[in-house]
Amino acid sequence: MDGRAEPPAPGPAPRGRPITLALPKGRLLEEAAPLLAQAGLPAPDDPGRQLRVEKDGWVYLLVRPADVPTYVEYGAADLGLVGKDVLLEQEPAVAEVADLGFGACRLVVAVPEGSAITEIDELDFHSRVATKYPRIAAQFFEEQGLAVELITLKGSIELAPAMGLADAILDLTQTGRTLEANRLRVIAQVAESTARLIANPVRLRLREAELAPWLARIEAAARGGGEQP
């Protein structure tokens, strides 16, 4: 936090209790792996189907992205790596330590290309909006003074308008290609998201001496923007 830049890799193995880091399975993890390696965290051997990998004083938990804050909040993990979109949706009691910059996406409201709707204000209480972010959506539409009907789905949100389930969707988009492929047009941006490093607030305070150098390294690696040292 105080921005001390530590020399990158390899880091000293943490002494005593291992540091537990919850990682989101999937796209974000692929982007995170090189950065963590650059910060000097031991590279786990191919985890295969294992959900818990231990290596040189670190324990990596491989969990669903939406479960990362839960592991950290309850202290089952000391640290976690997760998209800001998940934090906005869950508002967990965790410390947000660093914006790692990668994994940039936007939360947007989109309608079918052929829809007559061009602005968010045109959605009314007849309008159904499909999303897997019910909390963000409720808050967003309330702030806009709009009373829409929210439909919560677990995935494949893009399908809902095509099948007449919803008039619009509120979803995450990275490049816009998925939206394009599903003939959806963005009418409003709700929030921006990047990968965040989070910590259990109690562990962050009690294990400060062990954690602080690592947090600084990870931040420094993130600031390096993937450049080789």
Next chain:
Amino acid sequence: MSTEAPSFNRPRMPRGVRDLLPGELRELKALEERLLEVFSLWGYQPVRTPSYEFEEALLRAAPQDDLSGWHQRLFRFSDREGNGLALRPDMTTPIARLVAGRLRRAPLPLRLCYAENVFRYEEPQAGRSREFRQAGVELIGSPYPEADAEVVALASRLLEGLGLRNFRLEIGHVGFVQGVLEGLGLGPEMERLLRRTLQLRDYVAYQRLVTSAPLPDGLREGLLRLPSLRGGGEVLDRARELARTPQAQAALANLEEIWQLSRAHGVGAHVKLDLALVRDVSYYTGMVLEGLVEDVGYLLVTGGRYDDLVARFGRPLPATGFAVGLERLLLALERQGVWGLPPASGPLFITFDPARREEALAAAARLREGGCPVEVEVSRRDEVAQRGYARQRRVRLWARFLEGERGMVRVEPLDDEAGSRVKPVAEWVAEVLRAREEGVTAGGRAR
């Protein structure tokens, strides 16, 4: 919910509350007793207030700018006259009311303590229930750091005495963060945002706010370092460059005295400074306190100085105190393996044939008078059923008053003992009572 497995109209439980079974309650009660014993060693006297009060009274603790937020967190209802009532969300507010009211003639300082249930209408999440038990102390009537240091020392000795390891009490000061932020001239809205990000420990947002704020460079760097002002006494020196307003300087001087005093109390090893500490409770006006331990991921102890709260009930009095969550504390102690009562010894079990019931009940009465827990048969079961019950209930002894054994009692073997023994009733009662007496003196207080 499902119709597949009929549950015969079993009632559901509201979210965020739970039952405590005999084993759990025994642990929690024992812990609570220990806490109250320690409180009384420091001169604190227990008080109890009603579980619910007028909503208006409880809302006096709320900040003016977040009245609706506090309102939301109360369990509210009304009486038949339509008065708004609410369950108490903490004990500090009712005690402030008590001190301004019925206790207004009591000599100061007042040292009060409690162990009661409190109720908060919050989303149940990590370590949070909607009803939980809190124990705590309030030291009312002294504005001096000696009082804050006593509260910190008491919290520390309390946890130490319970055998808790690796815990830490972190102290900060509301006036420091406030004084530093006000000195920047960024306006109340920005100050509120910065305080909020510090409270949530959202360092990403904090850094962004500080980086984008119109500030001279030297000050900006100082402010970016604020969250790292944590540790021992050296932190106070590092904090001085940030303390540019009289309020911030006074807060720092106050904290330094509390810090020195807590060392004099001999609890320095457990106390650390955290100058960026911001508590969400608005009535704090001075030192704030949080207690943590690695084994549970949430706060164990919370507290601080609240010099304006009693005044909101009509009697200006400075005060300070802390509360500890009993369920959380028990969890931390159990995780560290430092808490464990000796297994509860079961009761004596007395059964009898109808012809001997007077004798059996009289023997049971004598045993209870001598402090022996006794259960007597009330279900008219046969021998096999009684034996099964005695095993399951883990009774200490099973004594049978049988029709064919006048004046005698048959003590049945349980588990590994050999065959049953038959003894004269009076002799047996005396023997059991003697054994209990010896057990008490040998093993301290038997619970």
